Amino acid sequence: xxxxxxxxxxxxxxxxxxxxxxxxxxxxxxxxxxxxxxxxxxxxxxxxxxxxxxxxxxxxxxxxxxxxxxxxxxxxxxxxxxxxxxxxxxxxxxxxxxxxxxxxxxxxxxxxxxxxxxxxxxxxxxxxxxxxxxxxxxxxxxxxxxxxxxxxxxxxxxxxxxxxxxxxxxxxxxxxxxxxxxxxxxxxxxxxxxxxxxxxxxxxxxxxxxxxxxxxxxxxxxxxxxxxxxxxxxxxxxxxxxxxxxxxxxxxxxxxxxxxxxxxxxxxxxxxxxxxxxxxxxxxxxxxxxxxxxxxxxxxxxxxxxxxxxxxxxxxxxxxxxxxxxxxxxxxxxxxxxxxxxxxxxxxxxxxxxxxxxxxxxxxxxxxxxxxxxxxxxxxxxxxxxxxxxxxxxxxxxxx
Numbered sequence: 001x002x003x004x005x006x007x008x009x010x011x012x013x014x015x016x017x018x019x020x021x022x023x024x025x026x027x028x029x030x031x032x033x034x035x036x037x038x039x040x041x042x043x044x045x046x047x048x049x050x051x052x053x054x055x056x057x058x059x060x061x062x063x064x065x066x067x068x069x070x071x072x073x074x075x076x077x078x079x080x081x082x083x084x085x086x087x088x089x090x091x092x093x094x095x096x097x098x099x100x101x102x103x104x105x106x107x108x109x110x111x112x113x114x115x116x117x118x119x120x121x122x123x124x125x126x127x128x129x130x131x132x133x134x135x136x137x138x139x140x141x142x143x144x145x146x147x148x149x150x151x152x153x154x155x156x157x158x159x160x161x162x163x164x165x166x167x168x169x170x171x172x173x174x175x176x177x178x179x180x181x182x183x184x185x186x187x188x189x190x191x192x193x194x195x196x197x198x199x200x201x202x203x204x205x206x207x208x209x210x211x212x213x214x215x216x217x218x219x220x221x222x223x224x225x226x227x228x229x230x231x232x233x234x235x236x237x238x239x240x241x242x243x244x245x246x247x248x249x250x251x252x253x254x255x256x257x258x259x260x261x262x263x264x265x266x267x268x269x270x271x272x273x274x275x276x277x278x279x280x281x282x283x284x285x286x287x288x289x290x291x292x293x294x295x296x297x298x299x300x301x302x303x304x305x306x307x308x309x310x311x312x313x314x315x316x317x318x319x320x321x322x323x324x325x326x327x328x329x330x331x332x333x334x335x336x337x338x339x340x341x342x343x344x345x346x347x348x349x350x351x352x353x354x355x356x357x358x359x360x361x362x363x364x365x366x367x368x369x370x371x372x373x374x375x376x377x378x379x380x381x382x383x384x385x386x387x388x389x390x391x392x393x394x395x396x397x398x399x400x
Contacts, residue, residue: 001021001023001043001044001045001046001108001112001263001292001293001294002023002024002025002043002044002045002046003017003021003023003024003025003046003048003108003293004024004025004026004027004033004036004037004045004046004047004048005024005025005026005027005047005048005049005050006026006027006028006029006030006032006033006047006048006049006050007026007028007048007050008028008029008050009050009052014048014101014104016101017101017104017105017108021108021291021292021293023043023292030049030056030059030060030063033047034063037069043068043260043263043264044068044070044111044112044115044263044264044293045068045069045070046069046070046072046107046108046111047069047070047071047072048072048074048104049071049072049073049074050074050075050096051073051074051075051081052075052076054078054080054081054084057073057075057081057084057085057088057090058084060073060085060088060090061088065089067115068115070091070111070114070115071089071090071091071092072090072091072092072093072094072104072107073085073090073092073093073094074093074094074095074096074099075093075094075095075096076095076096077095077096077097081093091111091114092107094107108293109295109296112293112296112297122239122240122242122243122244122245123243123244123245123266123267123372124235124239124245124247124264124265124266124267125244125245125246125247125265125266125267125268125269125371125372126247126249126261126262126265126267126268126269127139127140127246127247127248127249127269127271128249128250128251128252128258128262128268128269128270128271129250129251129252129270129271129272130251130252130270130271130272130273130278130281130282130285131251131278131281132164132250132251134271134272134273134278134303135271135303135304135334135341136248136250136251136271137162137167137168137248137250138341138345138351139269139271139301139303139334139364139367140158140246140247140248140269141158141168141171141172141248141350142350142351142352142360142361142364143246143364143367143368144156144157144158144207144244144246145203145207145350145352145353146352146361146364146365146368147244147246147368147372148203148204148206148207149207149352150365150368151206151243151244151373152205152206153206154206154243154244155206155208155241155242155243155244156206156207156208156242156243156244156245156246157208157209157210157238157241157242157244157245157246158172158207158208158209158210158246158248159181159209159210159235159245159246159247159248160181160209160210160211160212160248161181161212161222161231161247161248161249161250161257161258161261162212162213162248162249162250162251163213163219163222163249163250163253163255164213164216164219164250164251165212165213165214165215165216166180166211166212166213166214167348168209168211168212168248169209169211169212169214170348171348171349171350172201172203172209172211173203174201174209174211176214177199177201177211177214179197179198179199179211180199180210180211180212180213180214180218181199181210181211181212181213181222181231182199182213182218182221182222182227183198183199184198184199184200184210184230184231184234185221185224185226185227185230185231185234186198187230187234190233190234190237192241195234195238199211208242212248222257223255223256223257225256228256228257228260231257231261232260232261232264235247235261235264236264244372247261247265249261249262252270252285254288259292262292262294263292263294265297266297267297267298267299267371268289268294268297268298268299269299269300269301269371270282270285270289270298270299270300270301271301271303272300272301272302272303273302273303273304273305273310274302274304274305274310274311274312274313274316275310275311276311279311279316279319279320280319282300282320283319283320283322286320286328289328290326290328295326298328299331299332299371300320300328300329300330300331300332301330301331301332301333301334301367302316302330302332302333302334303334304334304335304336304338305330305333305334305335305336306333306335306336313329313330313333316329316330317329317330332363332366332367332370332371333363334360334363334364335359335360335363337351337358337359337360340354340355340358340359340360341360351364352364
């Protein structure tokens with residue numbers, strides 16, 4: 001998230017926000033902000049615009065602000081100012097005597113909900129792990145398949161953005177994919193027909209998949225700035241076609257692609273274990289979350305929570321929240337179901353397919369109910385009435 005404030009006379013206003021948000025920028029005028037914003041279209045942006053004349057509000061009329069900008073105008077207690085701001089489309093007009101940092105922080109937190117509604121009601125969820133082997137890919141793959149089977153009227157897409165050699169394709173019976181996530185960056189036009197030719201694969205009638213990189217050398221393609229922009233545009237395009245998009249980014253790394261994907265995601269699921277080393281690594285990641293404005297959309301999952309030698313959830317909460325402004329807790333715990341998981345992993349099979357009633361899958365279905373279906377994440381799309389009459393397979397045929 002970008003917090004940007006425009007003020008010609010009070011260049012130091014809202015510097016306190018630097019304590020909460022990493023990316024805070026000050027601009028002298030609205031044109032300077034627009035020039036900067038041209039490189040930030042994939043981030044949520046909260047604009048704080050300090051005005052002292054009605055002409056400065058009028059200047060907003062000719063500016064096109066896209067859906068990811070939440071605009072707040074701060075000025076004197078003047079009904080003409082506030083009425084004009086509302087007519088232009090400003091999200092909030094605040095009297096300057098109320099515009100302290102605490103008040104602004106609360107508005108910033110609420111702005112993410114508004115931006116999400118503008119961007120569309122599909123759910124984009126990122127899964128990342130504090131280290132390899134904690135179960136991130138296993139959880140993400142089985143959850144995606146479970147969501148598709150238990151919500152047949154919803155379209156589910158699994159994207160493998162892990163930077164190491166992908167293995168998810170093995171579990172989805174695509175042993176040697178001809179196209180992978182790398183090829184998505186090469187499409188000439190963001191159209192469904194071209195995406196199907198460059199990595200998008202159908203598993204079932206409502207479950208789709210894009211394989212991850214198949215060679216370690218392909219990682220360099222994930223790091224190129226021009227490819228990152230294409231991947232982000234792809235996600236924003238594809239979310240209009242699918243109800244649930246599950247993105248596996250693998251082990252957390254402080255790299256541009258991973259950070260940018262998490263920025264535009266609706267939910268971030270961080271996978272850890274209840275051990276002292278895992279808590280220490282997780283604490284580093286939580287510091288980034290706390291300063292990035294992702295607090296409300298981040299959920300921490302403890303895998304194998306009942307394993308021998310684990311710390312308690314209360315102990316984990318104390319470790320995670322120490323020294324931070326927000327209290328972080330473990331949002332969900334999955335059991336240590338080693339018997340079923342080990343067998344399925346060795347055979348490259350989904351637990352969902354082989355042991356649907358195992359303790360692990362019972363927990364996965366609970367995750368689906370709690371975080372995807374019953375928490376307001378599932379919405380009816382605000383698409384055109386004519387489009388609603390089509391089944392998903394009819395849509396697919398039209399894309400091809």
